Amino acid sequence: MTFIFSLLADTLRVLCQPLHIFGALGSFFAYKVFYALYLSPFRNIPGPFWSRISGLPALYHELRGVEPELMISRTEKYGSIFIIDPERVGICDPEIAQTLLLSHAYLKDKRYGNIVVFEPNVFLTIDPELNKQRRRQLGPAMTLANLRHMEPAILDVGTKQLHKKWDRDIEQSEDGQKARVCYQRDFMLMSFDIISSLGFGQAHTSLTSGDTRIAKWVHSTLVVMYLQAVMPIFNFGLFRRFIAKSLYDNVDAFISLGTQAVDNRRRYLSTLSTDEDKPKDILQSYIEAEDPKSRIRMTPSQVVTETIINLLAGSDTSSNTLAWTIHLLLLHPQYYSRIVMEVREAFAPGHLINYSDCKASLPFLEACIYEAMRLVPVVTTMPRSMPRGGATFNGHFIPEGYTCSISIPGCNRNPETWENPHAFYPERFLNNEANKKQMLTFSVGVRVCPGKTLAWMEILPILANVLSKYDLELPGDALFTPDRVDKKGLPVLMPGVAAGARVPRFPERDCVVLVSKRS
């Protein structure tokens, strides 16, 4: 026994000598390089050297939230398909993206399956059959016809609440005329309020009440989901009970809010007589939802899960789209003035502009939002796994199990599809249905965003009413102004970070505007 220990100790001592350690690391590195350059299925795909060797550079960029910018610059350098890491390629070609998205042949990346915060749901499932069933159950809630019933609630909690907050800010400002507001923060709380009110069945007013618990729960849940996706170990008891206890407590509080909302609604329904109208909101639509094929309905906990998923998928996305649109308009004063004129010529002061008003009378406003969504899409990456037998794109074979990561910003700025792709040029969406279809911001195909119509129903009227009622002005200390341009002569955009949605990196600094009642 002693002999064995001393033999092991001697071997370890020899192995641990610096020269041997360097030798082993050097051989390992040489093998990695040799494999990447001569054996890897990606050896002929363009891309940076280090991304061929290791996944660390990609992880580093992902953690810093700069992947979208990187994908745009890599498309310019390497073309529409390039290496992200040894098992993942980036796709910035809208046609390849369409192929990947149009059927269930290319499943969502297995990382989604690592997330076990909730029971299986429409967003996270990688099982096509569950996704199809859930979409058949949830689809009717999100049709334009059904959402129209909810529009009064959307206007109340959205536009009217925002007006109340900004009017109060103006009243309390130093001169009683002009308030300094952080529009990104206000849009974010307002969006949480809209989806919470529709999904939990009672008005939520965090924007004006200052009760921001739901926003905190949503953000904790997104962090937990992200950490579980990249590090499945994060779901173990040690993390749940000790290391990340407060994050997990927030998730539990969020789920219990949903459970209570469903219970309350069921109790309320049991008190209704047959001639009384049922509430018209997403919660009610989900409780009644039935898959027309299997006749299966959702259980109460499935209703809760899907409602929470809507909050996670639909709040930061809509609110930050609004924020980027305002930012882009303030950097392009010619377009800002043009839509202000369009809105004010079409509607008298005090008129509450609804979704149908916008669709009928504000084509340029809609074009500006499309262009902001194209230029700064808030969802940035859609990773898809290659099926059995792999697939070939642009002559490059991607084997089974490897991942194609569709970059929405990369596709939306592909120079072969979009003329002058980096410029904010809303005219490209005026009377141009083909361009609207090319834009990938809401995805396309079998897993296209089911909340697309709801998002438009929020974004269009909110912007129209803001521009109708208020004058907006960049403050004197703004860092990003129309005069600050890049080498191409285009205004420099505030920095963003991909954290779930692509959000402004410093909203309190860069999303500030002076608001006054319209002159």
Ligand code: HEM
């Ligand atoms: C401007 C706002 C929005 C944008 C840009 C957006 C974008 C997207 C994109 C690109 C996807 C596809 C992701 C993927 O396949 O990996 C998606 C999926 C989804 N979105 Fe949205 N979204 C927005 C608003 C909303 C809203 C308001 C809701 C609901 C209230 C919502 C609910 C969902 C759900 C549930 C999915 C998953 C669908 C599935 O996997 O079958 N989204 N969204």
